[in-house]
Amino acid sequence: METNTCRICGSNKLMKGLKITDFGHGNVKKDLSIYIPTTDRAFFNKFERGTINAQVCGSCGNMELSIANFRELWEAYNK
Numbered sequence: 518m519e520t521n522t523c524r525i526c527g528s529n530k531l532m533k534g535l536k537i538t539d540f541g542h543g544n545v546k547k548d549l550s551i552y553i554p555t556t557d558r559a560f561f562n563k564f565e566r567g568t569i570n571a572q573v574c575g576s577c578g579n580m581e582l583s584i585a586n587f588r589e590l591w592e593a594y595n596k
């Protein structure tokens with residue numbers, strides 16, 4: 518799926534491996550991620566987390582998202 522040209526405009530000005538960051542109180546940075554709980558307890562639940570990687574086109578602004586540890590997320594999703 519990873520390509521060197523933009524799927525929309527064909528430009529090669531791609532910015533890869535970017536993180537989608539939320540600036541919280543006091544500009545505390547938090548990378549957005551996918552969260553899948555794998556246990557259903559009241560406390561200390563186990564979970565699988567996948568940080569979202571973004572690729573942005575520097576010509577048209579198209580953005581595509583991907584996850585590095587998609588296999589682990591798929592396993593957690595099926596539990």
Ligand SMILES: [Zn+2]
Nearest residue numbers: 523526574577
């Ligand atoms: Zn583009």
